[in-house]
């Protein structure tokens with residue numbers, strides 16, 4: 001890899017390749033069927049896929065960039081055992097390597113960077129997707145017994161709905177400099193495309209400040225106000241913030257990464273989550289990619305989160321994001337003062 005390429009661009013290119021490898025780990029754990037679920041707290045789970053994907057990302061990045069601060073969602077063991085050699089990805093995405101680095105980031109050193117890693121965003125959806133897949137095998141055989149034609153149709157529709165859950169899962173790598181997210185990767189392990197009649201799993205979306213975004217086709221926001229929000233972490237405050245938006249439709253999906261993808265692809269206009277629960281690793285990469293596409297992600301009060309190594313990890317005052325600044329302003333103007341205060345005083 002050419003050392004004339006500025007560090008931030010090289011690191012983003014490496015992150016794209018590492019995220020692809022981590023996505024394969026996420027799929028492999030699911031196909032083996034042994035999820036190894038651990039309950040970390042209320043509505044808060046971890047699986048073997050979360051653990052292994054994080055080990056892969058951190059080991060691969062630390063081997064190439066030893067002075068980086070890398071903060072991952074999952075706890076690390078005291079003496080981490082060595083990872084399999086094929087997890088130590090050294091490739092770097094060629095398209096990203098060719099990007100022009102913003103002038104003020106050209107001299108950035110490893111010591112100036114904090115990388116936020118969410119090895120699997122949407123763990124709830126990952127575990128529920130697995131459960132439904134298991135149930136479907138049984139459902140399939142039951143339906144075959146009843147009527148072969150009906151069963152094929154039903155089975156296909158069931159598969160689609162399960163597949164929808166797994167699509168919410170993403171791998172997130174956010175790169176911050178001076179506390180600000182400047183670049184990021186959102187990898188979607190279960191995104192399916194057909195290339196020349198062959199099925200390809202997974203896609204990787206990236207963004208770099210001033211250079212733009214790639215890995216997908218951006219689309220303008222929908223004509224009417226469509227909100228995207230949590231499907232697994234709702235509460236009365238979350239619902240109150242949704243009511244005041246006066247939206248034509250509310251989409252309830254999993255993961256911060258997936259909701260930002262919905263904004264970028266014109267499926268939703270605004271992402272509203274008026275609750276603590278998300279952490280810095282949930283929003284660093286999505287915020288960077290969204291900002292590179294001209295959008296904005298803040299808390300519910302309209303303030304930016306900071307991403308330095310010593311900041312508090314919880315995003316206590318929620319998430320408000322939109323694909324452009326006008327929509328963000330509109331959504332912010334709809335949030336009543338008492339709701340902002342309720343969150344700020346939590």
Ligand SMILES: Nc1ncnc2c1ncn2[C@@H]1O[C@H](COP(=O)(O)O)[C@@H](O)[C@H]1OP(=O)(O)O
Nearest residue numbers: 044120121122123230233254255256277278282
């Ligand atoms: N109450 C919570 N406890 C733990 N994680 C949460 C909570 N609320 C949100 N998150 C994290 O933020 C992401 C986006 O939230 P939601 O899907 O509810 O909109 C979740 O996928 C989860 O990340 P993760 O799956 O990486 O643990």
Ligand SMILES: [Mg+2]
Nearest residue numbers: 044045073123
């Ligand atoms: Mg988690």
Ligand SMILES: [Mg+2]
Nearest residue numbers: 118121122282
């Ligand atoms: Mg997450």
Ligand SMILES: [Mg+2]
Nearest residue numbers: 073118120121
């Ligand atoms: Mg996670």
